[in-house]
Amino acid sequence: MATMTFYELLGVETSASEGDIRKAYRKLALKYHPDKVSAEERDASEIKFKEITEAYEVLCDEDRRRDYDLGGYKSGQRGGPEFDFDFDFGGGFGNGRGGGGFGGDFSPDDFASFFGSGAGGGRQGRQSGGGSERVDLNIEFSTTVTLKDLYFGKLVKKTYTRDIICVKCKGSGLRKNAVEILCPTCNGHGLVEEYRRMSGLGGVMFVERVPCKNCDGKGMYSRADDRCRKCKGKGVTKEECTCEFEVKKGSPNDGIVTSKGFGNARPKMNTGDAILKYRYEADTDATSKEHNFQRDGNSLYTKLSINLTEALGGFESDRFIQTLDERWLNVKLPMGKVIRPGDSIVIKNEGMPILDSKSNSCGDLYVGVDILFPKDNWMLERGDVGKLSNLLGFVDRSKTKTKDAHGDENDDDNNENDVADVVPTVFQIKDKNSVPKSFNTYVNNTEVKTFGTENANSGWFGWFRW
Known part of the structure; x- marks a missing residue:
């Protein structure tokens, strides 16, 4: 034949x-x-x-x-499909073999309805692109970003291949003046029913609707000679595409960026999107300045070490804090101003950029003050403030080199004027009860239970890599 x-x-x-x-x-x-x-x-x-x-x-x-x-x-x-049923429900259905038949008057549609698959459900009418098969036309990518990427913003480029509507046949898949008919296999539904045997239940059969192979799920059929030679009748061709995803400054640590219309295309369907999923990952460069900061929403946290004398009496010498954009912030504490354990210096508008802010506003920079205490038995002798400073093991800053916020020494004659972009700051002191709990040095450092021994992995400063 x-x-x-x-x-x-x-x-x-x-x-x-x-x-x-x-x-x-x-x-x-x-x-x-x-x-x-x-x-x-x-x-x-x-x-x-x-x-x-x-x-x-x-x-x-x-x-x-x-x-x-x-x-x-x-x-x-x-x-309809041919069936080979070897089960018997008390003779009610009968055994049917070949010819697409069940025994008696029980039809394949009756059988499908019996199992609740709704064999007629796929026959309500042709869906876009043929049957009711769901087609995901989106194209997804993933990447990681650092704190600096989120601070400055980052442009991520991806080159990939996608489906576009065939320019020759405009998505029809046919040559000029060609005839397309309803697919005789699926009667234009784009789906056909396959009967499968369910193991473990006595060979019970169930119905599954799958895309028609004869028409590739489109519901329409054409002869091979009538199909577009460029797309081979598919209606789409391949195209290499480059898409740019903008991770805006101030974006959350984990997020999604979508480029509309840069996904795959199908005839009579909306073109899919290109989607970038990103997540924060710490910079692997151990020398990166971002290791000195922790983010919480629009706020940034860092730390500054001062000795007990400065905590009790303030400090007029320059203290510099370098920001992520490499500016230097100058902090001075008036004489007589006391900083207590758990207090923080809050510098307005020096935190993370606020996403989509028209005024380029930023969150706040929280500077946790780490007070350096003297060794044991420091108060065996009494004296004035100068003697107390010497007893505590700290020297007069006016007679020696100063240190910046990160412990780097500055020469006597190379101070504020030698540091590029030094910015005077306006700040306020907040007690431990008025700052975020996640930043509160006093509350978190209660994990350190052995006096005189600091566990580097405990307390608020445990996340620093200094």
Whole structure:
């Protein structure tokens, strides 16, 4: 049969009328009916009888004959799948084999309805792109960002291949003046039903709707010669695309950036998007300045070490804090101003940029004050403030080199004027009860239980890598 057409099987011309086809079939049916031949010829006769019956059924049906003439019908294609059921529900359904049949009057649609699959559910009408198959046209990427990336903003470029609508056929998948018909396999639904046997339940069958392979789920069918040569009938072609994703300054540590319309395209469907998913990851460069900062929303946290004398009496010498954009902030504490354990210096507008702020506003910079206490037995002797400073092991800053916020020494004659972009700051002192708990040095350092021994992994400063 592979080398004979249905017309040849019945021995009629391609222009034969329905009456001619019926007449030819009756004659051949009498000749090849299994009951009319000997037992030795019965197997071959059954095959031949099925072939002429299929040819007759197709050519006597106007729609199916037209599909066959257009090349859209495949030999062996029937109105429904064949079933091989070996189970028996007390004889209520009967065993059906071959010919697409259940025993008795129980049809495949009845069986599908029995199991709640709603065999008719996929037949309500053709969906966009054929059946009701859900197609994800988005293209996703992932990357990591550092604190500096979130502080300054970052442009991420991705080059990839995507599907676009074919420019030659405008997405139809057809050549000019070509004819497209409803797919005869799925009747234009884009989906077909497959019956599968469920293991472990006595061979119970269930129905699954899958995209039709004959039309690739589109619901429409065309001959190979009628398909667009550029896209091979798919309606889309491949294109190399470069997309830029902007992670804006002040963006959250984890987020999504979407470029509309840069995903895959399908005929009669909205083009998908290109999506970048990013997450914060600490800079692997141990020398990076961002290790000196911790972020909480729009606020940044850092620390400054002072000795007990300065905590009690203030300090007029320059203290510099370098920001992520490499500016230097100058901090001075008036004489007589006391800083207590847990207090923080809050510098307004020096934290993280506020996302999409029209005025380029920033959050606050919280400077945790780490007070350096003297060794044991420091008060065995009494004296004035100068002697107390010496007893505590600290020297007069006016007579030696100063240190910046990170412990780096500055020469006597190379102080504020030698540091680029030094900015005077206006700040206020807040007690431990008025700053965020996550920043409160006093509350968090209660984890250090052994006096005189600081656990580097405990307390608020445990996250620093200094």
